[in-house]
Amino acid sequence: MKNIYRPIESVIEDIKQESPNITTYRFRPKEPLTFAAGQFVELTAPGVGEAPFTPSSNPNVTETMEITIMDVGTVTHALTKMKVGDTVGIRGPYGNGYNMADFDGKEILIMGGGVGLAPLRSLILALFDDIDRYKKVSIRYGARTPEDVIFKDLLPEWEKMKNTEVLLTIDEPAPNWSGKVGVVTVLLDDLPLLTTVDVEGLPFSAETAVACVCGPPIMLKFVNIALLEKGFKPENIYHSMERNMSCGLGKCGHCMMGELYICKDGPVMTAAQVASFEDPF
């Protein structure tokens, strides 16, 4: 029988520092390993352990996989010690991805907080591959300080994409920052909504617009409230749920939330799916 716990050897091909504590690694798995935007993998730091990550690279690129990692725990810290040419392990992919067929012809709001923009990047790149299918892609991203902003070199490129806008905010005022200041929900204050004001350019129709949210649990909680207030439908708000999956296979129990396994029923879950939980985030 197939061993569901075996990691596939993957070689580190490139390491890029994104911020003081966030790094993007490019891996080349020795066996075929593909994923859909929103799915996650279990990444092994050899001898240290595994942790779940949603890749940050384009799912349409199948030879390599990028994962953008913040140094917060044992596994992520062990990875910071690794070099180009070193070998890690990857298992997966697991869980569901975004239901992208459902995004056709719609406005897509992408809300990222901190390292939460990393998993969303794989979705953004998948959307860019087929940008004509979507009415609008609005990327709204909040980081703690200007240094903490990840994909600094990519954001201006993304802004040049057709039908795409990029809005940034940082939590506290900082020298040399002329952009918005405040937690990420401030980027929703002036969200143009077709149902309220018809703003010139690319308004949002709250009835049909889709929101994809990823960030710390506290951010998900408040963005969820704000989007529902704006008139987004619960079934159109996709959250990346954060739990510490040990197996990713619907067995170990660590990610259970009520009768749901975040590793199988998630990690992408709509506000409608989690509505019955008192505090799902």
Next chain:
Amino acid sequence: MKEVFIGRENLLKLIGRWAKNQRVYVPVTFDIMNNPETPDYELVKEEVPDKLELHGACPAQSPKTFLFYAREVVAKYPSSDPEASVEAPATIVVGPRACDLDGLEKFDKVYWSTKHFTEEYDDPFYIEKRQNTVLVSVDCTASKETCFCTMMGGKPYVDDGFDLNISPLKSGYILTSGSDKGEKLLEGSDDLFTPVDSNHKDERSRSRASVTAAVERQNAQYAVDVAHDKHELGSNEAAWAHVTQNCVGCGACNRICPSCTCFLLVDQRAEGGYERTRNWDTCLSIGYARTGGGGNSRPNLPQRLENRIRCKLEYSRDRYGAVSCTGCGRCIDVCMGRIDMREAIKHVVTEMAKA
């Protein structure tokens, strides 16, 4: 189905014959800690231990110990071999009770997906052991104070799902085969059996009825039929805090539970590289739901005990179609805070009804 009667001496001989070809575990009484009442499993070596004890209620441990090891290597890496290497020697476990077989149902659902669903994640380490293990179940001839199988929709004896069943009587045992695997255990040993007569059957019926009545009687005060009433326990904070008063979060209840399936994967250095072990885990530990950034969806102990009990009664029912508490009472037996699952359920259900 084959049904035969066997005396004690001959049963020891029969088990001895089984032990020639495979590993056989039997429940025996130990003279340790001045507490010989609860038998535990012992591997049959040269001779079948004469302290073999099949009367009474369930053994100290459930058969999960034999099918889902407390710690087991599940992968060695780096490796390009997609196949799992599983050690699953032919094994016979004599002694599981009806509650234990109920507990394995949850394991089958979680680890043997294709038996129940059409999902891709079959666990080779569980399945191969399960396939190579014959379960010889035993009727309970008495109940412990902590038994409450009837409250969970169970019974102190099995009707189905067993390979071979033993019904202990005063003068011997009735052996009943329930599968091909079980029937095989009786093959070639006709010299040890006599026919089952109506007196044997009457004695078995009386014994089963009297143990069932005893379990029902001792649980009447709790008056909560969880399996059938479909109670929602809900997240009544004060009620759960009350239930948790004496909990220290040790997780003994998780480990002894016949239907606790959770684990944690742990990696370490090993010869030739690294190895990954699968270890029993406990949802009562603070680290269980902790995430990398320091988040924790259940930071407080009452939330964790609530999760454990609701997992048994509600989440398992909603996910897998059956309550997974089997009423074996082992969690009560091992709890150093003397938390009684039945009292906990009754308290929370009563408080919910008030709210």
